[in-house]
Amino acid sequence: MRGKTGETSQTKEKVSRAEATYRKRFDRHLDELRWLYMELYDNGSMFAELCDNLHRFYEERAKDLKKLDREREKAPDWYKKNDMLGMMLYIDNFAGNLRGVQEKLDYLKSCNVNYIHLMPFLDTPKGRSDGGYAVADFRKVQPQLGTMEDLESLTAACRKGGINVCMDFVMNHTSEDHEWAKRARAGEGEYMSRYFFFDNDAIPNEYEKTVPQVFPTTAPGNFTWLADAGHFVMTSFYPYQWDLNYGNPRVFNEMMYNFLFLANKGMDVIRIDAVPYIWKELHTSCRNLKQVHTIVRMMRMISEIVCPGVLLLGEVVMEPEKVAPYFGTVEKPECHMLYNVTTMATTWHTVATRDVSLLKRQLDIVNSLPKEYVFLNYLRCHDDIGWGLDYDTLRLEGIDERAHKWYLNQYFQGYEGESNSRGELYNADPVSGDARFCGTTASMCGVEKAGSTQDEEAMERAIRLDVTLHAYMFMQSGIPVLYSGDEIGQLNDYSYKEDPDKAADSRYIHRGKMNWTLAKQAQNEKSVEGQIFSQLDRLEKIRKSEKVFVTQADSRTIDTGDRNVLCIGRAYEGEELLGVFNFSGQDKKLALQEPGEAYVDLIAGEKVRPDEITLPAYGFCYLKAVQEQKAAAD
Numbered sequence: 329m330r331g332k333t334g335e336t337s338q339t340k341e342k343v344s345r346a347e348a349t350y351r352k353r354f355d356r357h358l359d360e361l362r363w364l365y366m367e368l369y370d371n372g373s374m375f376a377e378l379c380d381n382l383h384r385f386y387e388e389r390a391k392d393l394k395k396l397d398r399e400r401e402k403a404p405d406w407y408k409k410n411d412m413l414g415m416m417l418y419i420d421n422f423a424g425n426l427r428g429v430q431e432k433l434d435y436l437k438s439c440n441v442n443y444i445h446l447m448p449f450l451d452t453p454k455g456r457s458d459g460g461y462a463v464a465d466f467r468k469v470q471p472q473l474g475t476m477e478d479l480e481s482l483t484a485a486c487r488k489g490g491i492n493v494c495m496d497f498v499m500n501h502t503s504e505d506h507e508w509a510k511r512a513r514a515g516e517g518e519y520m521s522r523y524f525f526f527d528n529d530a531i532p533n534e535y536e537k538t539v540p541q542v543f544p545t546t547a548p549g550n551f552t553w554l555a556d557a558g559h560f561v562m563t564s565f566y567p568y569q570w571d572l573n574y575g576n577p578r579v580f581n582e583m584m585y586n587f588l589f590l591a592n593k594g595m596d597v598i599r600i601d602a603v604p605y606i607w608k609e610l611h612t613s614c615r616n617l618k619q620v621h622t623i624v625r626m627m628r629m630i631s632e633i634v635c636p637g638v639l640l641l642g643e644v645v646m647e648p649e650k651v652a653p654y655f656g657t658v659e660k661p662e663c664h665m666l667y668n669v670t671t672m673a674t675t676w677h678t679v680a681t682r683d684v685s686l687l688k689r690q691l692d693i694v695n696s697l698p699k700e701y702v703f704l705n706y707l708r709c710h711d712d713i714g715w716g717l718d719y720d721t722l723r724l725e726g727i728d729e730r731a732h733k734w735y736l737n738q739y740f741q742g743y744e745g746e747s748n749s750r751g752e753l754y755n756a757d758p759v760s761g762d763a764r765f766c767g768t769t770a771s772m773c774g775v776e777k778a779g780s781t782q783d784e785e786a787m788e789r790a791i792r793l794d795v796t797l798h799a800y801m802f803m804q805s806g807i808p809v810l811y812s813g814d815e816i817g818q819l820n821d822y823s824y825k826e827d828p829d830k831a832a833d834s835r836y837i838h839r840g841k842m843n844w845t846l847a848k849q850a851q852n853e854k855s856v857e858g859q860i861f862s863q864l865d866r867l868e869k870i871r872k873s874e875k876v877f878v879t880q881a882d883s884r885t886i887d888t889g890d891r892n893v894l895c896i897g898r899a900y901e902g903e904e905l906l907g908v909f910n911f912s913g914q915d916k917k918l919a920l921q922e923p924g925e926a927y928v929d930l931i932a933g934e935k936v937r938p939d940e941i942t943l944p945a946y947g948f949c950y951l952k953a954v955q956e957q958k959a960a961a962d
Contacts, residue, residue, distance in 0.1 A: 346394065349394075349398070350383065350386050350633070353632060353633045353636065354379075354382070354383075354633050357629040357632060357633055360629065360660075361626060361629050361630075362375060364622050364625060364626055365378070365577075365626065367622070368577075368580075368619060368622055368623075369577040369580070371577050374577040374578070374581060377581060378581050378584065381581070381584075381585055381588075382588075382630060382633055382634055385585070385588040385589070385591075385592060385634050385635075386633070386634045386635075388592055389592050389634065389635060390592070390594075392484075392487070393592065393594065393635070393637065396487070396637045397635060397636045397637040399637075400636065400637040401636050401637075405879075405880075407492075407639060407664070407665075407702065407807070408702060408878060408879035408880060409878055409879075410871055410872055410874065410875060410876075410877035410878045411442065411872045412442065412443055412807045413439075413440050413441050413442060413443065413807070413808055413809075413810070413868055413871070413872075414441065414443035414444070414445060414494075414704065414807055414808065414809035414810065415436065415439065415441045415443070415444050415445070415809065415810045415811070415812055415815075416444075416445040416447065416706075416709055416710060416809060416810070416811050416812060417429075417444060417445070417446065417447065417812035417842075418447045418710070418812070418839060419446055419447065419449050419473050420472065420473060420841075421812070421839060421840065421841045421842055422812055422842045423842070425472065425473045425474045425478070426449070426469070426473055426474035426475075426478040426479055426481075426482050427474060427478055427481075427482075429444075429446070429482055430478075430481060430482045430485050433485060433486065433489055433491065435847070436491065437489065437491075438850075439810070439815050439861075439865075439868075440865065440868040440869065440872070441491070441810070442490055442491050442492060443491065443492040443493075443494065443596075443597070443807070443809075444486070444491060444492070444493055444494065445494040445495075445597075445599065445809065446493065446494065446495050447459070447460060447496065447710055448460025448461055448463075448495075448496045448498065449469055449470055449473050449479075449495070450463045450464075450465065450466055450468065450469065450470065450498075451463065451464045451465040451468040451469065451470050451471075452464055452470060452503060452505075453503055453505045453568070454829065455829045456503065456504070456505075456566075456568040457503075458565065458566055458568075458569060459710065459833075459835070459839075460496070461496070461498050461565075461569070461601060462498075462501070462502070462503035462504075462505075462566070462568055462569045463498050463502055463503055463506065464502070464503040464505040464506050465506065465507075466586040466589070466590070467586065467589055476593060479593050479594070480593050480594055482594075483593060483594025483595065484594060486594075487594065492596035492597060493594065493595055493596050493597070494595070494596065494597035494598070494599055494641065495590065495595050495597075495598060495599065496599045496601050497586075497587055497590065497598045497599060497600055497601060498601045498602070499572070499583055499587075499600060499601065499602075499603070499606060500564070500565075500571060500572065500601065500602040500603075500605045500606050501563075501564070501565065501569040501570055501571045501572055501602075502569070502570055502572060503568060503569065503570075504567075504568045504569075504570055505568075506570075508522050508523075509523070509570050512525065512557075512561075512570075513554060513556070513557045514557075515557065518578075520559075521573065521576050521578075522572060522573055522576055522578065522579050523561055523562065523570050523571065523572060523573055524561060524562035524571055524573055524608065525557075525559045525560070525561055526551075526559060526560045526561075527558060527559050527560075528560075529551075529560060531610070532550070532551040532560045532562075534610055534611065535550055535551070535562070535608075535610060535614070536549065536550060536551070537611075538611055538612060538613055538614075539564075539612075539613060539614045540613060540615070542564055542565050543565065543566070543755060544755075544757060544760075545755050545756065545757045546566075546755055546832075547563075547565065547566045547567065550562060550563065550564050550614075551563060552567040562608065564605055564614075565602075571605070571608065572606070573608070574606050574607055574608075574619070574623060575607075575608075580623065580626075584627070584630055587627065587630075587631075588630070588634055588635065591631070591634070591635045591638045592635070595638055596637065596638060596639065597638070597639045597640075597641050597664075597665070598638060598639070598640060598641065599641040599642075599643055600624070600627070600640060600641065600642050600643060600663070601643050602643060603620065603624060603642045603643060603644060603654065603663075604616045604620060604644055604646070606620055606623060607619040607620045607623065616650070616653075621653065621654070621656070621662060624640070624642070624654065624656075624662040624663065625656060625660060625661075625662050627640060627662075628640060628656070628661055628662050628663070639664040639665060640662070640663045640664050640665075641663065641664065641665045641666070641667075641704065642654045642662070642663035642665070642666045642667075643667060644666055644667065644669075645667070645669045645714070645716070646669065646670070646716070647669075647670040647693075647716070647718065649693065651666050651667075651668075651669070652666075652697055652701065654666055655698075655700070655701050658698075658700065664702065665702045665703070665704055665806075665807070666701070666702075666703055666704070667703065667704050667706070668694065668703040668704065668705050668706075668804065668806060669716070670690060670716060670717070670718075671687070671690050671691065671694060671703075671705065671804065672705070672706055672707065672713070673713055673714065673715060673716055673717060674686055674687045674690045674717055674718075675687060675707065675797065675800070675801075676713060676736070676740070676765075676772070677715070677717055677736060678894075678911050679772075679773075679793075679797070679911060680735070680736050680739040680740065680745060680747070681745075682891075682892050682911050682912045682913075683891050683892070683911075684888075684891060684892065684893065684894040684909075684911055685725075685891055686717065686718060686721060686722065687894060688885045688894060689718070689721060690718065691804070691883075691885050691896065692884075692885055694804070694805065695805065695883045695884055695885070699805075699879065699880050699881075702806050702807065702879055703804070703805065703806035703807075704806060704807050704809050705801050705804045705806050705807065705808050705809065706801070706808070706809045706810075706811065707769050707797055707798065707801055707811070707814070708767075708768060708769045708772075708811045708814060708838065709809075709811055710811070710835070710838075710839060711835065712754040712755070712764035712765060712766050712834075712835055713764055713765045713766070714764045715732075715733045715736055715737075715762075715764070715765075717732075719732075730760075730761050730762075733761065733762060733763070734761060736765070737753055737756075737763050737765055740765050740767060740772055741753070741765075742777065746913075748773075748774030748777045748778065748786065748790060749767065749771065749772045749773070749774060749777075750767060750771045750772070750776045750777055750819075750820060751765055751766055751767025751768075751771055751772060751820060751837065751838075752765075752766050752767065752820075752834040752837050753765060753766070753834065754766045754833075754834045754835055766834045766835050766837045766838055767820055767837060767838055768811075768813065768814065768818055768819055768820055768837075768838045768840075769794060769797070769811065769814045769817075770790075770794055770814065770817035770818060770819055770860070771819050771820040771838075773790050773791075773793040773794040773797065774786060774789065774790035774793065775787065775790045775791065775794065775817050775819060775856065776819045776820060777790075778790045779819070779856070787856065789913070789945060789946055791817070791856065791859050791860060791863075792944065792945070792946045792947055793946040794817060794860060795860065795863045795864065795867070795948075796909055796910070796946055796947060796948040798810075798814075798864055798867060799867050799907065799909070799948045799950065800894070800896070800907065800909045800948065802867055802868075802871050802877070803883075803896045803898065803907035804883075804896070805879060805881070805883045806879060807879075808871075810864075811838075812842060813840070813842055813843075815850070815860070815861055815864055816843075816846055816847055816849070816850050816857040816860060816861050817856055817857055817860040818840065818842070818843060818846070820837045820838060820840070821836070821837060821838070821839070821840025821841070822837060823840070824836030824837060824839070824840075850862075866931070870930055870950060874903070874905060874930075874952070875900050875901060875903060876898040876899060876900045876903050876904065876905045877898065877905075878900060880900070881898045881899060881900035882898065882899045882900065883896065883897070883898050884896070884897050885897075886906070886920060886922070888908070888918055888920065889918070889919075890916060890918060892910060892911050892912035892914075892916065893908065893909065893910050893911070893912075893916055893918060893943070894908070894909045894911065895907065895908045895909070895920065896909075897922075902955070903952070903953070903955075904952070904953040905930075905950060905951065905952050905953070906920070906922065906927065906938070906950070906951040906952075906953075907948065907949075907950055907951075908920075908941060908943060908948060908949050908951065909948045910943040910944070910945065910946060910947050910948065911946070912945065912946070913945045913946065914945055915942070915943065915944050915945055915947075916942070916943045917940075917941065917942050917943075918941040918942075918943070919938075919939040919940065919941070920938040920939060920941060921938075921939070922938040925937060926953075926954040927951035927952055927953050927954060928951065928952045928954060929949050929950065929951055930950040930951070930952055931949060931950060932949075935954070936949070936951055938951070
C-alpha cells in the first residue's frame with residue numbers, strides 16, 4: 329500500500345508541476361491575448377471558450393512533446409544553429425505513403441537533412457486539390473498516404489532520429505468539399521457566415537475593383553457563382569477553394585483548434601499558407617492588412633501557451649522589406665521563420681543575365697535586417713518561379729519589366745541567351761505577357777540538355793553550376809532547404825501530361841516521383857547523381873563544421889570589381905569565411921581587397937591569397953581566413 333500511495337503522490341506532483349507550467353505560460357500571455365481578441369471580435373464568451381480549449385489541448389499533448397517543449401523554451405535559438413538543413417518532399421512522390429517516408433529516414437540522414445517539410449497531406453478531393461491546398465478535412469490524412477496514426481508514428485521516429493517535421497496549415501480557405509462548405513452551400517446561415525456569401529454581384533463587384541487576381545488566366549476573378557445555392561462565394565485562388573471569414577470568431581477559434589490538434593501530432597514547424605490573404609476588407613487589396621498581424625500574433629501566443637516547441641513558418645511571397653513585418657517585433661514576435669522568396673527569384677535572374685549587381689543589392693537588404701530574423705533559403709520548391717524582381721532598380725539600368733520577364737522565360741525554356749536550361753511556362757498571360765516558370769534545379773542548370781546530347785564537357789559545366797548555386801545558397805543567412813531530388817540532380821518529369829488531373833498544371837514538371845534507381849547511383853562518384861550528391865555532401869559538412877554559418881553571424885557582400893562574380897563574407901567570433909561565385913561561362917581571375925594575406929580554400933585544401941583568386945566558369949570557392957595571418961594584419 330505504501331508503494332501504491334507513493335506512486336499516487338508522485339503522479340499528483342507531476343500533474344501539479346505540469347499544471348503550474350501551463351498556468352505560467354497562460355498568465356504571461358493572457359492580458360495581451362484577451363486585448364487583441366476583444367479588439368478584433370468583442371466577444372467575451374468566445375474568448376472564454378478559446379481559453380478552455382487551450383487548456384484541453386495542453387492536457388492532451390503527449391509527455392515527450394511536453395518535455396521537448398521545456399527543452400526548447402530553455403534554448404529558444406535551437407533552430408538558428410549551423411546544423412539545420414531542410415528538404416521539401418511530396419510524401420507520395422518520395423516514398424508512396426507516410427510509412428514509406430519512415431522507412432527512408434536513413435536516406436534523409438545520408439543527405440545530412442534534419443528538417444523535412446512534408447507537402448500537403450490532409451484530405452483533399454481528387455482532381456480539385458491544388459496540390460493538396462484545398463483541404464476537405466483538417467483532421468484526416470489523405471487515405472492513399474496513410475492515417476493520423478501513421479503520421480504520429482513518423483513524427484515520433486523523426487524525433488528519435490533528430491529530424492524536425494514541418495507541415496502546411498492551409499488557413500485562408502477550405503475545399504468546397506469541407507463539411508462547413510457543404511452546409512453553407514445547403515443554405516445553413518451559421519456556416520454561410522464562415523465564408524463570404526452574397527446573393528447578388530453588387531458587393532463582389534466592389535471587391536473586384538481593389539483586390540488583385542491571384543491566377544488571372546487559370547482562375548480569373550475573386551468570386552465564384554454557385555448556381556445551385558444562388559449565391560456568389562469568395563474564391564481568391566481557385567473556384568473549389570472557398571475563402572474563410574476570419575471576421576467571424578467561430579472561424580478563428582475552430583481553426584486554432586485544428587492548428588493545435590495537428591501540433592499535438594508531433595509537428596516541429598507549422599507553415600502558415602498564404603498568410604497575407606487571411607483578412608478581407610471591402611475597398612482594400614485584402615492583402616497584408618493590420619488584422620492579419622493581429623491573428624498571427626495571437627497564433628504565436630497560443631502556440632507558446634500550449635506547444636512552445638513548435639515554430640511558425642509564414643508563407644509570404646514578397647520582397648524582404650514587406651516580408652519582414654511578419655516577424656513581428658522583439659517584444660511581440662509573430663512568425664519564427666519566413667521564406668526568402670525574392671532572393672530566390674533574383675538568383676535565377678542572375679543565372680540568366682550573368683550580372684550579380686541586383687543579387688548583391690538584394691542580399692545587402694537581407695543582411696541589413698535584424699539577425700533575429702530567420703529566413704528559409706532555397707533554389708527550387710514545389711511551386712513555380714514568379715519574376716517578382718526589383719524592377720525599380722532594373723529600370724535604372726534601362727531594363728523594361730515586360731521585356732525582361734519575356735527574356736527570362738525564353739532563357740529558361742532554352743530559347744535565348746545561349747541558355748542550356750529546360751522547363752515550361754506556367755500561367756502564361758498573352759495579354760500582359762506575364763508568365764511564371766517551372767523546372768527542376770538540375771534541368772535549369774543544363775544537366776538535362778547535356779544528358780540528351782551526351783556532351784561530357786557541357787555536363788561538367790552544368791554540374792558545376794548546380795553545385796555552385798547550392799554553395800551560394802548555403803552562404804546566405806538562414807536555413808537552407810533542398811527540394812527532394814535536387815540532391816541527385818533529378819530532371820524534369822514530363823509524364824504529368826499523361827495524367828488528366830495534372831496535365832493542365834505545368835508545375836508537375838518538377839513534382840515528379842523520386843527515382844530510387846538513380847538515387848542508388850549517389851554512391852557512384854563517376855555518375856552524374858554521385859557527383860552532385862558527393863559535392864553537396866561535402867558542402868553540407870563544411871557548413872555544419874564552420875561556426876560562421878550560424879544565423880547570428882555577420883554577413884556582407886564584397887565588391888569583386890566584376891559584374892559576373894559575387895562574393896559573400898561571413899564572420900563570427902573571430903572567424904571569417906568568404907564565398908566567391910562565378911555566374912559566367914568564362915574563367916575568372918580576381919583580386920579582392922581583403923585584409924590578411926592568406927586564406928584556406930576549404931574545397932581544395934590549399935592556401936590562397938585574396939588578391940590571387942582563380943575561378944573556373946560557373947565555379948566557386950570557400951575561403952577561410954588563416955587566423956595567424958589575420959591577427960598579424962590587425
